[in-house]
Structure formats: C-alpha cells, structure tokens
Amino acid sequence: MGAALALSLRARGRTAPNPNVGCVIVSDGRVVGRGWTQPGGRPHAEAMALAEAGERARAATAYVTLEPCAHESPRGPACSDLLIAAGVARVVVALRDPDPRTDGKGLARLAAAGIETVTGIGESAARGAMAGFLARQALGRPHVTLKLATSLDGCIATADGESRWITGPESRAHAHLERSRHEAILVGRGTLEADLPKLDVRLAGLEDRSPRRILLSSRAPAPDGWERIAAPQEVAALHGVDHILIEGGAATASAFLAADLVDRLLIYRAPVLIGGGVSALGDIGLSTLGDVHGRWALSDRRQLGTDLLEIYQRVRS
Amino acid sequence: MGAALALSLRARGRTAPNPNVGCVIVSDGRVVGRGWTQPGGRPHAEAMALAEAGERARAATAYVTLEPCAHESPRGPACSDLLIAAGVARVVVALRDPDPRTDGKGLARLAAAGIETVTGIGESAARGAMAGFLARQALGRPHVTLKLATSLDGCIATADGESRWITGPESRAHAHLERSRHEAILVGRGTLEADLPKLDVRLAGLEDRSPRRILLSSRAPAPDGWERIAAPQEVAALHGVDHILIEGGAATASAFLAADLVDRLLIYRAPVLIGGGVSALGDIGLSTLGDVHGRWALSDRRQLGTDLLEIYQRVRS
Numbered sequence: 219m220g221a222a223l224a225l226s227l228r229a230r231g232r233t234a235p236n237p238n239v240g241c242v243i244v245s246d247g248r249v250v251g252r253g254w255t256q257p258g259g260r261p262h263a264e265a266m267a268l269a270e271a272g273e274r275a276r277a278a279t280a281y282v283t284l285e286p287c288a289h290e291s292p293r294g295p296a297c298s299d300l301l302i303a304a305g306v307a308r309v310v311v312a313l314r315d316p317d318p319r320t321d322g323k324g325l326a327r328l329a330a331a332g333i334e335t336v337t338g339i340g341e342s343a344a345r346g347a348m349a350g351f352l353a354r355q356a357l358g359r360p361h362v363t364l365k366l367a368t369s370l371d372g373c374i375a376t377a378d379g380e381s382r383w384i385t386g387p388e389s390r391a392h393a394h395l396e397r398s399r400h401e402a403i404l405v406g407r408g409t410l411e412a413d414l415p416k417l418d419v420r421l422a423g424l425e426d427r428s429p430r431r432i433l434l435s436s437r438a439p440a441p442d443g444w445e446r447i448a449a450p451q452e453v454a455a456l457h458g459v460d461h462i463l464i465e466g467g468a469a470t471a472s473a474f475l476a477a478d479l480v481d482r483l484l485i486y487r488a489p490v491l492i493g494g495g496v497s498a499l500g501d502i503g504l505s506t507l508g509d510v511h512g513r514w515a516l517s518d519r520r521q522l523g524t525d526l527l528e529i530y531q532r533v534r535s
Numbered sequence: 536m537g538a539a540l541a542l543s544l545r546a547r548g549r550t551a552p553n554p555n556v557g558c559v560i561v562s563d564g565r566v567v568g569r570g571w572t573q574p575g576g577r578p579h580a581e582a583m584a585l586a587e588a589g590e591r592a593r594a595a596t597a598y599v600t601l602e603p604c605a606h607e608s609p610r611g612p613a614c615s616d617l618l619i620a621a622g623v624a625r626v627v628v629a630l631r632d633p634d635p636r637t638d639g640k641g642l643a644r645l646a647a648a649g650i651e652t653v654t655g656i657g658e659s660a661a662r663g664a665m666a667g668f669l670a671r672q673a674l675g676r677p678h679v680t681l682k683l684a685t686s687l688d689g690c691i692a693t694a695d696g697e698s699r700w701i702t703g704p705e706s707r708a709h710a711h712l713e714r715s716r717h718e719a720i721l722v723g724r725g726t727l728e729a730d731l732p733k734l735d736v737r738l739a740g741l742e743d744r745s746p747r748r749i750l751l752s753s754r755a756p757a758p759d760g761w762e763r764i765a766a767p768q769e770v771a772a773l774h775g776v777d778h779i780l781i782e783g784g785a786a787t788a789s790a791f792l793a794a795d796l797v798d799r800l801l802i803y804r805a806p807v808l809i810g811g812g813v814s815a816l817g818d819i820g821l822s823t824l825g826d827v828h829g830r831w832a833l834s835d836r837r838q839l840g841t842d843l844l845e846i847y848q849r850v851r852s
Contacts, residue, residue: 369827370802370847371815372689380824472810483808485687489847490827491800493789493819498688502810507697510686510807516841524833526845530687530806 219312219340222281225254225263226347231399231429232257234360234460237284237315237351239263243271243306245278262287264297268304276305283344284351285315285337288323298324301333308334312344316355346517346531350401350460353481359454363400363482364464364471365393366498370487373495374468379412381496388523389486394419396484398427400463402456404447406470407435414441417465430459434470450477468500475502483514483530486522536629536657539598542571542580543664548716548746549574551677551777554601554632554668556580560588560623562595579604581614585621593622600661601668602632602654605640615641618650625651629661633672663834663848667718667777670798676771680717680799681781681788682710683815687804690812691785696729698813705840706803711736713801715744717780719773721764723787724752731758734782747776751787767794785817792819800831800847803839 225240232238236259243251251274253266261269264286268275286297286309301309309328314337315321325335345352353361367385368374375381383390397403403417410433418428432453433446440446447453450473453462464474474480504510514530521527542557549555553576560568568591570583578586581603585592603614603626618626626645631654632638642652662669670678684702685691692698700707714720720734727750735745749770750763757763764770767790770779781791791797821827831847838844 366688368689370689370800370831370845371683372685372687373814376822376824376827377818378822382824384824384827475808475810483687488828489831489833491792491816491819491821491831492827493792493816493821494814497690497811497814499808499810501694502808504808504810505693505695507693507699507701510693510701510809511805514687514806514808516806519843526836528687528843 219281219283219310221249221252222283223312223340223343223347225252226283227399229255230347230350231401231427231461233259234350234401234458235354237348239282239284239348241267241283242281243267243275243278244281245271245274250274250278260293262294262297265294265300268300271304277307279308279310280306281310283312283340283347285311285313285320285322286324286328287315287320288327289319296324298327301328302331306333308336310336310339312338312340313348316352349481354460359479360456360459360462361481362453362462362464362474362479363396363484364474364480365396365484365486366471367393367486368488368498369490369492369495371491371493372498373492374466374498375496376492377494377496379496384490385486385488385525386523389488389525389527391421392522392527393486394421395424397429397463398424400429400461401459402430402432402462403465404432404434404462404470405465406467407433407438408469409466410441415465429463432456432462434473450474450479453479468496468498471498472500472502475499481532485528485530486525487528488525536598536600536627538566538569539600540629540657540660540664542569543600544716546572547664547667548718548744548778550576551667551718551775552671554665556599556601556665558584558600559598560584560592560595561598562588562591567591567595577610579611579614582611582617585617588621594624596625596627597623598627600629600657600664602628602630602637602639603641603645604632604637605644606636613641615644618645619648623650625653627653627656629655629657630665633669666798671777676796677773677776677779678798679770679779679781679791679796680713680801681791681797682713682801682803683788684710684803685805685815686807686809686812688808688810689815690809691783691815692813693809694811694813696813701807702803702805702842703840706842706844708738709839709844710803711738712741714746714780715741717746717778718776719747719749719779720782721749721751721779721787722782723784724750724755725786726783727755727758732782746780749773749779751790767791767796770796785813785815788815789817789819792816798849802845802847803842804845805842
C-alpha cells in the first residue's frame with residue numbers, strides 16, 4: 219500500500235475533480251502492474267495497472283488507495299468490473315470512496331463476485347495523499363495549504379520589504395515541488411504588485427505542471443493569464459481545483475487563517491534573525507492564548523540545507 | 536573526555552571567575568576519580584578527582600577539560616603540582632588555559648616531570664562547556680545567551696500582551712535548568728513591570744541555584760534583591776558573572792542583538808499561530824538580507840513535548 223500511496227502522489231494536483239488514486243498489483247510476491255490516475259482523471263489507476271499486468275493479474279492481489287469505482291461513464295467502465303473481469307483474487311483498499319456513486323458499492327460488487335476485500339489499510343496516509351478530493355467531498359471546497367518562508371523571529375521580509383531570499387535553494391526547490399502538486403496557487407494584491415510572481419514550477423521535468431494562478435483581491439483586476447477571487451471563501455467556486463497553495467503575503471495568509479480555511483501549513487525557516495521586519499501574519503481572529511493551542515499538529519519535519527521545513531495539519535474535531 | 540565535559544557542566548554558573556572544569560582519572564580502564572570545580576572555585580576539579588582516587592592515581596591517566604593550573608594561591612596548590620605528586624602517568628587536556636598565569640606553563644611543568652601530555656581532545660565541546668570563562672578571557676565580558684519562547688509566527692505574546700503560556704511545561708522546565716547554569720538572568724523594564732518575574736530555579740534539587748537578577752534600564756530603580764545596568768555593554772562590569780541569560784522582552788533582546796552581544800540563542804517554539812501579536816524582536820540594526828545570513832549556526836535541536844527547542848551559536852570569524 220505504501221507503493222500505491224506513492225503513486226497516488228504523482229497524480230496529485232492534476233486529476234481534479236477526480237481523486238488521485240494509486241494502484242499496485244502483486245502476483246506471487248512480485249509487482250506486476252502499477253497505475254495512477256492520469257491527468258484529467260482517465261484512465262483510472264486500476265485500469266492502468268491492470269493493462270500493465272495483463273494475464274498476470276489473474277489470482278493476484280490489487281492494492282488501491284481508494285475503493286474501486288462502481289459507476290460506469292462514457293469515458294470508461296467501472297473499475298470494480300475491470301478487477302472482476304481480470305480475475306484478481308483479493309483487493310486491499312485504504313479508504314472507502316465517499317462519492318455517493320460508489321460509497322461501498324464497489325466493495326460490495328467485488329465481494330459478490332467472490333473476491334476477498336480488505337479495507338482500512340493505510341487509511342490515515344491515504345487521507346493525506348488524497349486530501350483535495352476528500353475536502354471537496356466533505357466540505358465542498360479545495361484542500362488549502364499555506365506556505366510561509368520565515369526567519370527564526372517570524373519575519374517574511376525586512377522592514378524595507380526585501381524577501382529574496384530568506385530561505386536557501388533547497389527550500390525553494392522543495393516549494394516548487396509543492397507547487398506541482400496543486401492545481402492552483404493564490405497570492406494577494408500586495409505580492410502581485412511587489413513581485414509580479416510567475417508562480418511556475420521551475421524543476422527539470424516538471425515544467426509542464428505549473429498551476430493556475432489566482433489573485434485574491436476585492437477590486438484589482440487580474441493580469442492576463444490570472445483568475446481572481448474576492449474573498450477566501452470563493453476558493454470553493456474554483457472548478458477543477460482540489461488543492462490550492464497560498465503563497466503570500468501576510469494579509470492574504472491572515473485572511474485565510476481568520477476564515478479557518480487553512481488545512482495544512484508549510485513553514486520553511488531559515489537560521490537568521492531579521493528583527494523589526496514584516497511579520498508573517500497579521501490578526502487572524504484569535505485573541506487569547508486559550509484560543510491558539512491545540513489547532514496544529516506536526517506531520518513532518520525535515521532539514522533542507524540550513525533551513526528547517528515543518529509541515530503542520532489543522533486539527534479538526 | 537566526554538565524562539569530564541559532563542562533569543564540567545555541573546559546575547557551570549557557579550564558579551566565576553574560575554573556569555568550570557571537569558576531571559576524570561582512569562586506571563586500568565576503570566574510573567577511579569571524578570571531580571568538578573566546586574562552587575566559588577575551590578577545590579579545583581583535579582584536586583577533587585585526585586582526592587577520590589587516592590593511591591589509585593599512581594600511573595593512571597587524568598582527563599581534564601582545561602589545562603591544569605600552574606599558579607599556587609592561598610586557597611590551594613597548583614593542580615599541575617598535585618598531578619605530579621600523585622604520580623599520574625598521562626594527562627589528556629581538551630583546551631589550553633588562556634589565563635596568562637598558566638597558558639602552557641601547566642603542560643610544560645607536567646612534561647618536565649616526565650608525564651605524557653596530550654592536548655586538543657574534545658576541544659570544540661570544551662569551548663562550549665566553558666564558554667563563560669573563555670568569553671571573559673577573550674572578550675572581557677560574560678557569555679550571553681538569549682532565550683526566546685515563540686509561536687510558529689514569531690510572537691512572544693498576544694496583541695494584548697498575554698504570554699503565559701505559549702510554550703508547554705517541558706519547555707519551561709528546560710528553561711529553568713538553563714537558569715541554573717547561569718550566574719545571572721537579565722530582563723528589561725517592561726518585563727519587570729508586567730510580570731515582576733521571580734527568575735528563580737523551580738526544579739527539585741536545584742532550588743539553591745537561582746541566579747542573580749539584573750534589570751536593564753537607564754532610569755528605573757532596581758527592586759530589592761535586584762541589580763541594574765543601564766546598557767547591554769555594562770554586563771562586562773558584573774563581577775562574578777561569566778554566563779548571563781537574557782529572558783525578555785523584545786526591546787531588551789533587540790538591544791543585546793543590536794550590540795552584537797549575544798553568543799547563543801535558545802528558541803523554544805510552540806506549535807501555535809498567534810497572528811498580529813507581539814513580535815519577538817524589534818530593530819536589531821540589520822537592514823538588508825545580505826546582512827542577516829551566516830550569523831547563526833545550529834548546535835542542537837530537540838523535541839520538548841509538543842515544542843521544539845533549537846540552540847544556535849553566533850558565528851564569529
């Protein structure tokens with residue numbers, strides 16, 4: 219399932235509104251097929267993996283990060299039917315599909331065909347890997363990641379507004395990898411006017427994965443090639459966007475936090491003190507220390523050159 | 536030498552103006568004596584370790600974090616003479632003593648008596664363990680540690696000034712341990728008036744190690760039991776203080792940083808966002824990003840409950 223989850227991440231940011239699923243087919247202890255949802259949503263992961271496995275799928279085990287779909291469409295047959303036709307013996311699923319067109323029907327169809335099914339293996343990791351699809355299903359909006367690049371004292375720029383660069387090249391390369399896993403990136407008017415950022419993915423082999431560019435502004439017109447929303451809540455209306463990355467600046471970050479629309483924090487922190495610079499955040503609507511605790515849980519921490527990257531998830535009860 | 540360095544840390548904060556030395560005596564692969572500079576400076580580490588070893592010191596190896604002294608005083612004989620009289624065969628030293636009364640004379644006296652000497656083992660760690668003594672010798676001032684307890688966005692309090700508590704109980708216990716390793720703690724007038732902090736060590740068994748309390752203020756009188764300095768540079772005049780801990784607030788921290796008087800940063804960071812709170816620092820005299828890089832090197836990082844402690848050392852060329 220770990221391998222299937224890694225495959226699902228390859229598809230993240232390119233399959234909305236379809237889930238980014240990963241699938242691995244194992245026969246006699248060997249991987250005979252691997253698949254992940256293709257850009258735009260088709261073929262599905264199971265179809266791709268079964269095509270690679272061919273006859274070797276017979277009596278094999280399929281590991282899938284999401285319950286195989288039970289609904290046919292003009293674009294292809296249901297994956298549960300494909301797995302039955304291929305003759306697999308066992309299907310291991312990380313997460314039941316909340317989409318009402320499937321939601322248990324895929325598993326039931328497999329079981330009715332005599333296939334052994336197991337559910338819940340790697341469920342927590344699968345929730346992270348397919349967070350955008352799940353946020354759309356559960357909340358009707360994209361999964362929102364806020365990126366901050368700060369000094370040790372929480373500044374995102376000097377008092378004069380200089381911000382290039384606080385963090386080092388390893389952090390900036392990682393941030394570009396993160397961009398490639400989002401359908402859209404959003405900045406506020408201040409960042410747009412100060413930097414006119416390209417917001418593209420400048421990593422060899424991933425240049426074609428640059429996300430859509432969104433401006434948060436109630437008034438300013440969006441430049442050519444940009445889209446605009448007037449308030450954080452409007453991310454829900456961005457069709458085809460299941461993952462959105464908020465890149466700055468402080469007012470924009472604070473607006474999303476104040477609306478409690480941030481699900482994940484990426485904090486790149488450089489070993490420098492700036493002192494009296496631009497703070498990462500303004501008011502986010504929390505006035506007492508009783509309010510601030512218990513909202514964020516660390517999910518990853520890694521060294522990037524001399525910087526530290528920490529990833530936090532919003533704790534929602 | 537690792538054991539000797541650990542012993543030297545026991546004495547840190549209690550021996551000024553004497554160095555906090557550690558000593559271990561090993562005979563036939565067994566530790567037969569252990570010593571560390573006692574409060575007030577006497578007995579020295581070697582004298583304590585030799586007293587424990589007794590006859591077993593003959594032909595043994597002594598590991599000492601600092602070159603044994605060559606100067607007698609009314610309070611006791613020179614340690615190099617004690618080692619010669621005890622009949623040790625070998626003396627391993629981490630660091631040559633910069634005190635002009637010794638500065639190589641201790642090693643020379645040992646060698647003249649036919650004792651094998653080795654210098655430089657664990658030198659870097661010894662520089663850290665005896666940082667206060669070395670700062671006094673080299674710079675004529677104490678070693679200065681700045682403590683910051685911040686949120687992820689670099690705030691030390693809410694907009695209303697609430698700061699108890701941002702960090703958790705594990706961080707606060709560690710901060711009390713740090714207090715016990717300093718001869719003095721300093722705060723500014725704002726912190727004094729807002730909190731009237733006790734600045735004592737509230738750890739079982741270490742209650743007697745509460746440091747002297749210093750107020751940084753050009754005007755305000757010091758409360759009973761406190762001392763006062765008017766500017767960061769005046770730490771040099773605090774007799775008997777080789778290690779000083781700066782505990783707050785932002786103006787005081789910034790004044791020490793602006794004077795480039797901070798040698799070590801302790802940053803306790805809690806997994807919370809405050810937003811629009813009190814920033815850890817004000818202006819510290821660095822105006823461009825070119826100025827801020829390369830000044831701080833990470834020396835330790837550890838998890839304390841849900842908080843992260845990072846320790847940085849000032850890089851001085």
